[in-house]
Amino acid sequence: MRDPFAPDFFETPVAPEPPAPVEPVQPVPSFPHRPARSMAAAMLAAGLVVGSVAGGAVGAVLVSHRNTGTSPNAVATVAPGVGAPAASPGSFAAIYQQAKNGVVTINASTSSGGPRSFSQAEGSGIVVDTQGDILTNAHVISGANQIRVTFSDGRTTTGQVKGVDQSADLAVVKVSVSADQLHPLPLGNSDSLQVGDTALAIGSPFGLQGSFTAGIISGLNRGTTAPNGRALTGMIQTDAPINPGNSGGALLDGRGQLIGVNDSIQSPVEGNVGVGFAIPVNRAASLLPSLEKGVAIQHPWLGISGQTLTASTADQLGLSEKSGVLVVQVVPGGPSAKAGLRADGQASANDDVITAIDGHSITTIEELTQYLDTKNVGDRVTLSVTRNGQHISIGVTLGNFQAQPSATP
The missing domain is CATH 2.40.10.120 (Thrombin, subunit H)
Incomplete structure (x- = not known):
């Protein structure tokens, strides 16, 4: 956000x-x-x-x-002929x-x-x-x-x-x-x-x-x-x-x-x-x-909205997976939606959890985004996903980023 x-706020940095x-x-x-x-x-x-x-x-x-000429900055001057x-x-x-x-x-x-x-x-x-x-x-x-x-x-x-x-x-x-x-x-x-x-x-x-x-x-x-x-x-x-x-x-x-x-x-x-x-x-x-x-x-895009899954959140939701990226929303018509990722639109026990991408372990959403930044639009990646306690693999062809109401990797 x-x-x-x-406009009138001013703070002098130290x-x-x-x-x-x-x-x-x-x-x-x-x-x-x-x-x-x-x-x-x-x-x-x-x-x-x-x-x-x-x-x-x-x-x-x-x-x-x-007007920069009337700003509160003090201006040091040097007398003619005197070098700074x-x-x-x-x-x-x-x-x-x-x-x-x-x-x-x-x-x-x-x-x-x-x-x-x-x-x-x-x-x-x-x-x-x-x-x-x-x-x-x-x-x-x-x-x-x-x-x-x-x-x-x-x-x-x-x-x-x-x-x-x-x-x-x-x-x-x-x-x-x-x-x-x-x-x-x-x-x-x-x-x-x-x-x-x-x-x-x-x-x-x-x-x-x-x-x-x-x-x-x-x-x-x-x-x-x-x-x-x-x-x-x-x-x-x-x-x-x-x-x-x-x-x-x-x-x-x-x-x-x-x-x-x-x-x-x-x-x-x-x-x-x-x-x-x-x-x-x-x-x-x-x-x-x-x-x-x-x-x-172009910037590669999965088309999901997610959050880092912590152990406390997993316990509250009753999830067997304790770390990874909790998929909170799947953008309709986006790459992940076409590949079959699932989410309820809010954090719940029914949401997919991404634990790895192309064999690389993922524990935070920052790690997921960093990996995506190494790829190109059109590349195909394999997500390791936990769904209702079951481990599955889902292939996704990366799209080009499209602005959404909330940030999405």
Whole structure:
């Protein structure tokens, strides 16, 4: 469920104490430079858990129409002829100076003609090449008919949506500016992250462009939900403060390399409470070429709604199986319905329980979704199912994800 933030809500994030300075960063590869209109395997793909809200414009979350020139930020000035002190190599300040030009602010406006039919959403974006491609979240630009992109130096231009994948909560916006204005961020490796690693976020929370917050990786392989209800797995969890407007911005490691795209927060109070989520950069890299081309991206789908079965739930329902995925609903006409999976529409003793897929043991719905993400639409999988105490196998041909009222793998 995406819960819009109140426009006047503001919370000043408090960054944790920075670690000791690290060794100077060596140059690392950025997104591959390529001729105009050619593709490169470069970067990005997110989401949002039930009870969480997008860290930027969710669908069309309204934000304060705040003039950045009158924002409450204090602006440091330097007297003419006096240079600003240089940041220590490897410090957070040095990382910010290196990365800030690779993150932009995105304003997405929607108007259907009437005097009360105008809305504006605000988020962030990441420069991915020198051809004008900007990566952001799908929910930032969803439904917009006018997009403005503002760079760190204050220059603004219009943007055109090139590709959108609601199931991954990713989109690419194209801008027409000179190559020297585009500063792609160096790529890290999201597969090598560990809990406790440094996490640094750059974005435009509440319209405060170029805001920089620090924290750590506080969890890995988290599950959230995309704007269209598709379950997302493998998300990066961080306590680096993420707020409305951060969506689509950069999550960096301690060397200033891009490791994720800030996507959402989980909060019961409509503000940052230290649980933010980012889309891993490695996942994004595999989707970027299709997004740049505007090609529709397919995601394999079983067509069920389910929940992780715990021993206590199994005892309450009188199920012999004590772990797996309890199939609560089978989408009519979907792949699993055609294959013969059964469910009552609510948790009951008559529901099928999936215990394995293609011989791989399944104990949580996140494990099931993660396995499906390794498959393609049209692939056939074999489900090990417990039904009324009996063990059976059911073959299912995976379909392409279709948005449903509730998230379905």
